Amino acid sequence: MLSVFVLCSCATGRNGELTWSSPQACIASYTTGGAILGATAGVLIALATGGGAKNTATKAGIGAAAGGAMAFAYAWGHCFAAFTKVKSAEDLPYSTVRKEIDYQPRQGTLTKIKELSVDPVAIAPGDKPSLNASYYVMTPEEKEVEITETIILKIFDPYKKKFVELGKSQEKVVVQPGKRKATSEIPIPPNAEEAKFFIAFRVDMDGKYDQKEVPLTITNDGAILAKAKDDLDRKGARVARVEAEHATPKPVELASAVGSKNLSSENVQQVEITAKVANLRVNPDASSKLVAKANRGEKFALQTTITVGGKKWCQVKLEDGASAWVSASLCKITE
Structure with missing residues:
Protein backbone atom coordinates (compact mmCIF):
# COMPACT_ATOMS: atom_id res chain seq x y z
CA MET A 1 0.00 0.00 0.00
CA LEU A 2 1.37 3.41 -0.99
CA SER A 3 0.59 6.40 1.17
CA VAL A 4 1.26 9.95 0.02
CA PHE A 5 1.49 12.85 2.43
CA VAL A 6 1.64 16.36 0.95
CA LEU A 7 2.26 19.63 2.74
CA CYS A 8 -0.14 22.22 1.36
CA SER A 9 -1.30 25.78 1.85
CA CYS A 10 -4.95 24.98 2.35
CA ALA A 11 -7.82 25.38 4.76
CA THR A 12 -11.19 23.78 5.35
CA GLY A 13 -14.19 25.89 4.36
CA ARG A 14 -17.63 25.99 5.98
CA ASN A 15 -18.89 23.24 3.69
CA GLY A 16 -16.01 20.95 4.67
CA GLU A 17 -14.20 21.31 1.33
CA LEU A 18 -10.57 22.33 1.05
CA THR A 19 -9.77 25.84 -0.15
CA TRP A 20 -6.35 26.74 -1.50
CA SER A 21 -4.17 29.81 -1.14
CA SER A 22 -2.93 29.62 -4.76
CA PRO A 23 -3.28 27.50 -7.93
CA GLN A 24 0.23 26.08 -7.52
CA ALA A 25 -0.48 24.96 -3.94
CA CYS A 26 -3.60 23.14 -5.10
CA ILE A 27 -1.92 21.59 -8.15
CA ALA A 28 1.24 20.58 -6.28
CA SER A 29 -0.79 18.31 -4.02
CA TYR A 30 -1.98 16.34 -7.05
CA THR A 31 1.17 16.35 -9.19
CA THR A 32 3.34 15.15 -6.32
CA GLY A 33 1.09 12.14 -5.93
CA GLY A 34 1.09 11.59 -9.70
CA ALA A 35 4.87 11.61 -9.90
CA ILE A 36 5.17 9.17 -6.99
CA LEU A 37 2.59 6.83 -8.48
CA GLY A 38 4.30 7.11 -11.88
CA ALA A 39 7.66 6.25 -10.34
CA THR A 40 6.12 3.28 -8.53
CA ALA A 41 4.63 2.04 -11.81
CA GLY A 42 8.06 2.39 -13.45
CA VAL A 43 9.70 0.33 -10.69
CA LEU A 44 7.09 -2.42 -11.00
CA ILE A 45 7.54 -2.56 -14.78
CA ALA A 46 11.32 -2.76 -14.43
CA LEU A 47 11.11 -5.54 -11.84
CA ALA A 48 8.59 -7.47 -13.91
CA THR A 49 10.89 -7.34 -16.95
CA GLY A 50 13.91 -8.46 -14.95
CA GLY A 51 15.76 -5.15 -15.08
CA GLY A 52 18.70 -4.46 -12.83
CA ALA A 53 19.12 -1.56 -10.43
CA LYS A 54 20.10 0.87 -13.22
CA ASN A 55 17.15 -0.13 -15.39
CA THR A 56 14.82 0.10 -12.41
CA ALA A 57 15.98 3.63 -11.64
CA THR A 58 15.61 4.66 -15.30
CA LYS A 59 12.06 3.27 -15.53
CA ALA A 60 11.17 4.96 -12.26
CA GLY A 61 12.43 8.31 -13.61
CA ILE A 62 10.51 7.94 -16.87
CA GLY A 63 7.39 6.91 -14.97
CA ALA A 64 7.72 9.87 -12.63
CA ALA A 65 8.06 12.32 -15.53
CA ALA A 66 5.12 10.89 -17.46
CA GLY A 67 2.99 10.51 -14.34
CA GLY A 68 3.80 14.03 -13.20
CA ALA A 69 3.06 15.58 -16.62
CA MET A 70 -0.36 13.96 -16.97
CA ALA A 71 -1.06 14.46 -13.27
CA PHE A 72 -0.47 18.20 -13.73
CA ALA A 73 -3.10 18.37 -16.47
CA TYR A 74 -5.71 16.53 -14.41
CA ALA A 75 -4.72 18.40 -11.23
CA TRP A 76 -5.18 21.73 -12.97
CA GLY A 77 -8.62 20.51 -13.95
CA HIS A 78 -9.44 19.80 -10.30
CA CYS A 79 -8.27 23.30 -9.33
CA PHE A 80 -9.57 25.15 -12.41
CA ALA A 81 -12.93 26.28 -11.03
CA ALA A 82 -11.39 27.67 -7.83
CA PHE A 83 -9.22 30.21 -9.65
CA GLY A 236 -4.96 44.86 -31.45
CA ALA A 237 -3.85 47.15 -34.26
CA ARG A 238 -6.45 45.67 -36.64
CA VAL A 239 -9.21 46.09 -34.06
CA ALA A 240 -8.18 49.71 -33.45
CA ARG A 241 -8.15 50.36 -37.20
CA VAL A 242 -11.62 48.88 -37.68
CA GLU A 243 -13.00 50.84 -34.73
CA ALA A 244 -11.51 54.05 -36.13
CA GLU A 245 -13.04 53.38 -39.56
CA HIS A 246 -16.46 52.83 -37.98
CA ALA A 247 -16.10 56.02 -35.96
CA THR A 248 -15.37 58.15 -39.03
CA PRO A 249 -17.21 56.77 -42.08
CA LYS A 250 -15.57 57.60 -45.41
CA PRO A 251 -16.70 57.20 -49.01
CA VAL A 252 -15.44 53.85 -50.24
CA GLU A 253 -13.58 53.92 -53.52
CA LEU A 254 -13.67 50.88 -55.79
CA ALA A 255 -9.95 50.15 -55.33
CA SER A 256 -10.14 50.18 -51.55
CA ALA A 257 -13.33 48.11 -51.60
CA VAL A 258 -11.60 45.42 -53.64
CA GLY A 259 -8.55 45.48 -51.42
CA SER A 260 -10.62 45.16 -48.28
CA LYS A 261 -11.74 41.64 -49.24
CA ASN A 262 -8.55 40.17 -47.91
CA LEU A 263 -8.40 42.03 -44.61
CA SER A 264 -10.23 39.32 -42.69
CA SER A 265 -7.85 36.64 -43.98
CA GLU A 266 -4.71 38.61 -43.18
CA ASN A 267 -2.04 36.30 -41.73
CA VAL A 268 -4.46 33.35 -41.87
CA GLN A 269 -2.65 30.11 -42.62
CA GLN A 270 -4.19 27.38 -44.74
CA VAL A 271 -3.78 23.65 -44.98
CA GLU A 272 -3.52 22.22 -48.49
CA ILE A 273 -4.04 18.47 -48.98
CA THR A 274 -1.02 16.92 -50.73
CA ALA A 275 -2.06 13.24 -50.59
CA LYS A 276 -4.41 11.79 -53.21
CA VAL A 277 -7.02 11.35 -50.47
CA ALA A 278 -6.77 12.43 -46.82
CA ASN A 279 -8.94 11.34 -43.91
CA LEU A 280 -10.31 14.07 -41.64
CA ARG A 281 -10.96 12.79 -38.12
CA VAL A 282 -12.66 13.82 -34.88
CA ASN A 283 -9.43 13.54 -32.84
CA PRO A 284 -5.70 13.59 -33.73
CA ASP A 285 -5.43 9.82 -33.84
CA ALA A 286 -5.43 7.39 -36.78
CA SER A 287 -8.12 5.25 -35.12
CA SER A 288 -10.43 8.19 -34.39
CA LYS A 289 -13.85 8.48 -36.01
CA LEU A 290 -13.79 9.62 -39.65
CA VAL A 291 -15.49 12.97 -40.30
CA ALA A 292 -14.85 13.38 -44.02
CA LYS A 293 -12.37 12.77 -46.82
CA ALA A 294 -10.49 15.47 -48.72
CA ASN A 295 -8.83 15.27 -52.15
CA ARG A 296 -5.44 16.58 -53.24
CA GLY A 297 -5.46 20.33 -53.70
CA GLU A 298 -8.35 21.07 -51.32
CA LYS A 299 -7.64 23.85 -48.85
CA PHE A 300 -8.90 24.53 -45.34
CA ALA A 301 -8.29 27.24 -42.74
CA LEU A 302 -5.70 26.11 -40.19
CA GLN A 303 -6.85 26.42 -36.58
CA THR A 304 -3.93 24.86 -34.70
CA THR A 305 -1.43 21.99 -34.67
CA ILE A 306 -0.57 19.36 -32.09
CA THR A 307 2.04 16.61 -31.79
CA VAL A 308 0.86 13.28 -30.40
CA GLY A 309 3.22 10.35 -30.05
CA GLY A 310 5.79 12.09 -32.24
CA LYS A 311 3.28 12.64 -35.06
CA LYS A 312 2.07 16.11 -36.03
CA TRP A 313 -1.62 16.80 -36.71
CA CYS A 314 -3.39 19.88 -38.08
CA GLN A 315 -6.81 21.02 -36.91
CA VAL A 316 -8.76 22.52 -39.83
CA LYS A 317 -12.05 24.34 -40.19
CA LEU A 318 -14.61 22.73 -42.49
CA GLU A 319 -17.14 24.55 -44.67
CA ASP A 320 -19.94 23.99 -42.14
CA GLY A 321 -17.82 25.59 -39.38
CA ALA A 322 -16.98 22.30 -37.68
CA SER A 323 -13.41 21.27 -36.89
CA ALA A 324 -11.49 18.14 -37.89
CA TRP A 325 -7.95 16.77 -37.66
CA VAL A 326 -5.69 15.69 -40.54
CA SER A 327 -2.22 14.14 -40.33
CA ALA A 328 0.51 16.65 -41.23
CA SER A 329 2.07 13.97 -43.43
CA LEU A 330 -0.92 14.29 -45.79
CA CYS A 331 -0.88 18.06 -46.19
CA LYS A 332 1.20 21.24 -46.15
CA ILE A 333 0.71 24.56 -44.40
CA THR A 334 0.62 27.66 -46.60
CA GLU A 335 0.00 31.36 -46.07
Missing part, protein backbone atom coordinates in the same frame (compact mmCIF):
# COMPACT_ATOMS: atom_id res chain seq x y z
CA THR A 84 -10.96 30.86 -12.99
CA LYS A 85 -14.14 32.95 -13.04
CA VAL A 86 -16.09 34.33 -15.99
CA LYS A 87 -17.63 37.81 -15.96
CA SER A 88 -20.01 39.20 -18.56
CA ALA A 89 -21.85 42.42 -19.35
CA GLU A 90 -24.32 43.71 -21.92
CA ASP A 91 -22.73 44.91 -25.15
CA LEU A 92 -25.74 45.68 -27.38
CA PRO A 93 -29.46 45.87 -26.45
CA TYR A 94 -32.14 43.52 -27.73
CA SER A 95 -33.55 45.96 -30.32
CA THR A 96 -30.15 46.58 -31.93
CA VAL A 97 -29.24 42.89 -32.09
CA ARG A 98 -32.65 42.00 -33.51
CA LYS A 99 -32.00 44.25 -36.48
CA GLU A 100 -28.33 43.28 -36.78
CA ILE A 101 -28.95 39.53 -37.12
CA ASP A 102 -32.49 39.79 -38.52
CA TYR A 103 -33.90 37.83 -35.59
CA GLN A 104 -37.54 36.76 -35.84
CA PRO A 105 -39.65 35.64 -32.82
CA ARG A 106 -40.59 32.44 -34.68
CA GLN A 107 -36.95 31.34 -34.30
CA GLY A 108 -37.58 30.84 -30.59
CA THR A 109 -34.72 31.10 -28.12
CA LEU A 110 -31.34 31.61 -29.79
CA THR A 111 -27.86 31.23 -28.33
CA LYS A 112 -24.86 31.97 -30.53
CA ILE A 113 -21.21 32.59 -29.70
CA LYS A 114 -19.92 35.08 -32.24
CA GLU A 115 -16.26 35.42 -31.22
CA LEU A 116 -13.90 33.61 -28.88
CA SER A 117 -10.19 34.10 -28.26
CA VAL A 118 -7.56 33.47 -25.61
CA ASP A 119 -4.93 36.21 -25.68
CA PRO A 120 -2.12 35.49 -26.16
CA VAL A 121 -2.41 31.96 -27.56
CA ALA A 122 0.96 30.95 -26.05
CA ILE A 123 1.91 31.78 -22.48
CA ALA A 124 4.69 31.06 -20.00
CA PRO A 125 4.06 29.38 -16.63
CA GLY A 126 3.03 31.98 -14.05
CA ASP A 127 1.32 34.36 -16.52
CA LYS A 128 -2.38 35.17 -17.00
CA PRO A 129 -3.88 34.96 -20.49
CA SER A 130 -7.36 36.40 -20.93
CA LEU A 131 -10.41 34.78 -22.43
CA ASN A 132 -12.57 37.14 -24.50
CA ALA A 133 -15.92 36.17 -25.97
CA SER A 134 -18.99 37.81 -27.45
CA TYR A 135 -22.33 36.08 -27.88
CA TYR A 136 -26.05 36.57 -28.53
CA VAL A 137 -28.94 35.38 -26.39
CA MET A 138 -32.31 36.14 -27.99
CA THR A 139 -35.90 35.30 -26.98
CA PRO A 140 -39.29 35.91 -28.65
CA GLU A 141 -40.14 38.33 -25.87
CA GLU A 142 -37.75 40.89 -24.49
CA LYS A 143 -37.64 39.70 -20.90
CA GLU A 144 -35.00 38.52 -18.43
CA VAL A 145 -33.67 34.98 -18.83
CA GLU A 146 -31.28 32.79 -16.86
CA ILE A 147 -28.18 31.63 -18.70
CA THR A 148 -25.14 29.57 -17.73
CA GLU A 149 -21.68 30.62 -18.88
CA THR A 150 -19.03 27.90 -18.72
CA ILE A 151 -15.27 27.87 -19.30
CA ILE A 152 -13.93 24.36 -19.93
CA LEU A 153 -10.31 23.15 -19.78
CA LYS A 154 -9.49 20.30 -22.20
CA ILE A 155 -6.43 18.34 -23.31
CA PHE A 156 -5.72 15.48 -25.69
CA ASP A 157 -5.07 12.36 -23.61
CA PRO A 158 -2.74 10.09 -25.63
CA TYR A 159 -3.75 7.08 -23.55
CA LYS A 160 -7.48 7.54 -24.14
CA LYS A 161 -6.78 8.83 -27.69
CA LYS A 162 -9.30 11.65 -27.42
CA PHE A 163 -9.80 15.11 -25.96
CA VAL A 164 -10.90 14.98 -22.35
CA GLU A 165 -12.52 17.59 -20.14
CA LEU A 166 -10.23 18.32 -17.21
CA GLY A 167 -12.32 20.86 -15.35
CA LYS A 168 -14.77 23.71 -15.76
CA SER A 169 -15.95 26.91 -14.15
CA GLN A 170 -19.64 27.84 -14.35
CA GLU A 171 -21.58 31.00 -13.62
CA LYS A 172 -25.38 31.30 -13.67
CA VAL A 173 -26.65 34.81 -14.34
CA VAL A 174 -29.98 36.47 -15.10
CA VAL A 175 -29.67 38.79 -18.10
CA GLN A 176 -31.60 40.82 -20.62
CA PRO A 177 -31.58 39.33 -24.13
CA GLY A 178 -29.13 40.90 -26.55
CA LYS A 179 -25.41 40.75 -27.21
CA ARG A 180 -22.99 40.23 -24.33
CA LYS A 181 -19.25 40.25 -23.80
CA ALA A 182 -17.57 37.77 -21.47
CA THR A 183 -14.05 37.94 -20.06
CA SER A 184 -11.94 35.87 -17.71
CA GLU A 185 -8.36 35.76 -16.51
CA ILE A 186 -6.88 32.26 -16.60
CA PRO A 187 -4.05 32.10 -14.04
CA ILE A 188 -1.31 29.72 -15.20
CA PRO A 189 0.50 28.23 -12.18
CA PRO A 190 4.28 28.83 -12.00
CA ASN A 191 4.73 25.06 -11.67
CA ALA A 192 2.79 24.39 -14.90
CA GLU A 193 4.04 21.68 -17.24
CA GLU A 194 4.60 22.60 -20.91
CA ALA A 195 1.65 21.34 -22.96
CA LYS A 196 -1.06 22.34 -25.42
CA PHE A 197 -4.51 22.74 -23.90
CA PHE A 198 -7.85 23.80 -25.33
CA ILE A 199 -10.12 26.35 -23.69
CA ALA A 200 -13.81 26.01 -24.52
CA PHE A 201 -16.54 28.55 -23.81
CA ARG A 202 -20.19 27.48 -23.64
CA VAL A 203 -23.46 29.36 -23.15
CA ASP A 204 -26.65 27.52 -22.13
CA MET A 205 -30.15 28.97 -22.18
CA ASP A 206 -33.51 27.22 -22.01
CA GLY A 207 -32.19 23.83 -23.12
CA LYS A 208 -30.17 25.24 -26.01
CA TYR A 209 -26.44 25.94 -26.10
CA ASP A 210 -23.51 26.97 -28.25
CA GLN A 211 -19.85 26.13 -27.66
CA LYS A 212 -16.54 27.10 -29.24
CA GLU A 213 -12.96 26.28 -28.29
CA VAL A 214 -9.49 27.67 -28.94
CA PRO A 215 -5.97 26.35 -28.24
CA LEU A 216 -3.72 27.57 -25.43
CA THR A 217 -0.05 26.58 -25.35
CA ILE A 218 1.97 26.70 -22.14
CA THR A 219 5.65 26.91 -23.00
CA ASN A 220 9.03 28.35 -22.04
CA ASP A 221 10.12 28.61 -25.69
CA GLY A 222 11.05 32.25 -26.25
CA ALA A 223 10.42 32.14 -30.01
CA ILE A 224 6.88 30.79 -29.59
CA LEU A 225 6.11 33.34 -26.89
CA ALA A 226 7.48 36.21 -29.01
CA LYS A 227 5.37 35.18 -32.01
CA ALA A 228 2.25 34.95 -29.85
CA LYS A 229 2.90 38.47 -28.52
CA ASP A 230 3.48 39.85 -32.04
CA ASP A 231 0.25 38.23 -33.26
CA LEU A 232 -1.63 39.77 -30.34
CA ASP A 233 -0.17 43.21 -31.08
CA ARG A 234 -1.18 42.94 -34.75
CA LYS A 235 -4.65 41.84 -33.72
